[in-house]
Amino acid sequence: MRTATLHEMVGAVRRYALANYEKDGWDFVIESWSDEDIQKIVGTYTTQEAAIVAVHQVVKQLNSKRRDIEHA
16 A cells, blocks of 8 residues: 555545535534644554544544534
8 A cells, every 4th residue: 555645645634524524523624724734633644544534533522522512
């Protein structure tokens, strides 16, 4: 398996976030994250899939906190 570049991983995360905008907090990525924000999370990974999974873990937590606040 080929190692993805940081640029490729950021692009993959952005495309996935756009395709899943209304799910699990992916809107955070589209609305407020810079490429540098994404790079901080995906910088240690080597595949686009792993980068997406890593970012998903973060946005799921953010989305959960948002839901808690909305329902308080």
